[in-house]
Amino acid sequence: MQAVVVRDPVLIVGAGPAGLVTALEFTRRDIDVRIIDRSSAPAGGSRAKGIQPRTLEILESLGVVDAVLEAGGPFPRWRSYRAGQVAWEKSIYELLGIEQPAPIPAVPYPETWMIPQWRTQEILTEALAQRGVRVEYGSALTGLDDDGAGVTATVQQAGQPVQIRASYVVAADGAASVTRTLLGVAFDGITRDDERYLTADVRTSDLDRMYWHNWASTDNPAARVSICPLPGTDVFQFVAPLLPGDEIPELTLATIQRLFDERCEPASVTFDEVLWITAHRANERLADRFRQGRVFLVGDAAHTVPAAGGQGMNTAIGDSHNLVWKLAAVLRGAPDHLLDSYELERRLIAARLMNGLGVADENGETPDIFQLRDHYRASPLSVDVRDIRDGVRAGDRAPDGSLTTVEGSSLRLYDITRDTDLTVLAFGGTDARYRDSIAAGMRVMAIRIIDVDGEFPSSATALRASYGLQDGARALFVIRPDGHIGLAADDTLTERLEEYLRQLFHRDELALAPIAPAGI
Structure with a gap:
């Protein structure tokens, strides 16, 4: 593509998957970017681990899909236990009630691919560095001033306030978005205190890595434990819901072992190490708007969708893919109204997911877990x-x-x-x-x-x-x-x-x- 001269760079706030994809999309279009993150180092943990087929197509356009495929693997078979015995085994597609998809010319990546989020971010960060852009960690956004001709962002770096002048700002700074707060954009929805989870990355040599293992207490089916092998690693992701009335426990290896022993008896598994652990609640929230002037919200800064089906990270990457080409076109001289289509197209996708994967909206449409059927038919650009x-x-x-x-x-x-x-x-x-x-x-x-x-x-x-x-x-x-x-x-x-x-x-x-x- 032809080189483009832009007086001010685009500033990206947040270096999770959405922010990194945004930065890569800009660099492949020869648009200068800066990307900052308030954390002192890249985020760890498996977190989101499923990449949907449509997202794989996006990652191919960025030149990183081969690395993602090499570092990950297909979803393992789901194995459920009762009273210490294997109760049943099913593939992810049997659980969904569909045939296992096969590649065809129209759909090059038909299956969901499993890879821990930390590795996805690592691949994206490495690709970005190869294009000459490095994440500025330890940089916390504290102020925004949009004067119509550009945005002046005040950023705290190394204990000092620094001002960054940007043509546009893309906020990918998560559900607790500082950018969204500074803009005064409402983030309506619910926080599900009845859906709290303990998630950890653990090591054990006592489980077969060919299966995604699942137990539930015979006395209380809600007292579950799910342990999934993470491809390309020697680590398992451990997930256990916290029961109503439970206090958040200490985030330690001892807690992991206790929860397993209490809920999975008579199974015997010893956990050797916990590499990352967090307690979190389910959030379902949608920003009132995805654009305010020269500032745009993407990913969890714009929406936190239900966890079922692994749609959050994939939807976030889809936001970035939708937005960047429009911003690049406007920076080259296209009319500003092209940018209004971002919210029109992507907010509808997020809003539909708020109902859940199996629930139809007022038009009778249900979300597609693979995101291949996501469309913009109602958009003025269509x-x-x-x-x-x-x-x-x-x-x-x-x-x-x-x-x-x-x-x-x-x-x-x-x-x-x-x-x-x-x-x-x-x-x-x-x-x-x-x-x-x-x-x-x-x-x-x-x-x-x-x-x-x-x-x-x-x-x-x-x-x-x-x-x-x-x-x-x-x-x-x-x-x-x-x-x-x-x-x-x-x-x-x-x-x-x-x-x-x-x-x-x-x-x-x-x-x-x-x-x-x-x-x-």
């Missing part, structure tokens, strides 16, 4: 001007696909979309006027036109099927930098493309108004 209402729609994740060139070389569609900003996917031939249509947008974003039938004739039929097209049908899809479809059209393609790009890039647009669908 323009579908076809009469077709089945299959892939504007706002959906763009399916991947296997491609073979006329010369016989092979690649994936994501190989192309990863290295550009907007991808125009044209079926049924291209019009020379497309080149003129994209000229204005090229000043802001790199745009690549793919003539599927002309460039990849042997792959066209399969890719058409993935996109819900009949053989011979003409259609055009614009794939956004975050891998979602912005425009889907099958008539007057040049005019549709011109209008969509004008909507994205022209400052004379007063609002992001959807283009009226054909025939309606």
Whole structure:
């Protein structure tokens, strides 16, 4: 991508997964960043340990997915014990009531991948350092002044106040976000005092690392213990809910051993070491807004979703992936109103998760645990001007696909979309006027036109099927930098493309108004 000169860097507050992904996304777009964290060192502990398929696709676009796959592994089989005996065993997919997914060209990473959060953060931090950016630990945000032209952040570093001038601020500083507090943004919801957990990373040589082990007291099923092997380590994650009325115990190895002995008799397991331990309560909260002026909230600073299904970290990374390309475009000259779509798109995703994975919203939609079906169909950036209402729609994740060139070389569609900003996917031939249509947008974003039938004739039929097209049908899809479809059209393609790009890039647009669908 072309180099971009930005007077002030983007300041990222918080160096968890969301903050690190935000920083990496900016650096791959040649945007200067600074990333600070109030902690003195990287956070430890397994914490979130499941990376969903959609997140793996995002990590691939950042160039770190191979390291994540190498450091992790598939979810182990779930083994449940009763009275000291194995009661049953099931895979995670049997527990979900679905078939184990297999990779297909449209979905390169079909399975949830397990890796402890500390290792994910380590991989992201190393990748960021290779791009010349290091996390400024021991830097606590204490003040913000947004004057409309930029943001002045006051940061306490080494006991001294330091002012950082930034073009924008992205707050990824967690559920107790100082940034959100300084902005005065409400964080409504509930803290579940009835759902408190003790979580620890422990070592023991008494358990088979092929299984995720689960016990419950015969007298009180709520008195549970779950012990999961963490791939790529010799460590297990220990999780035990605290019972109503229980005081928070001392966070020690002795407490881990006591809880196990009390709840899992007659099983006998000796824990040798505790590497990290925490007590926490379940929080379900949603910020009133995700943007205030030049400051944006991502991840737990914007929402804390129910723990079931491992959606928190994955949703946070999705926030960053959605936001950064828009900020980068605005820094290159796109209109500011493009940034309003961040809250419109991502807050709906988080709000839907607040109901739980199995609960439908008012539109009858339930969240997708793998996040492959998360969409922005209601967004003003999603323009579908076809009469077709089945299959892939504007706002959906763009399916991947296997491609073979006329010369016989092979690649994936994501190989192309990863290295550009907007991808125009044209079926049924291209019009020379497309080149003129994209000229204005090229000043802001790199745009690549793919003539599927002309460039990849042997792959066209399969890719058409993935996109819900009949053989011979003409259609055009614009794939956004975050891998979602912005425009889907099958008539007057040049005019549709011109209008969509004008909507994205022209400052004379007063609002992001959807283009009226054909025939309606």
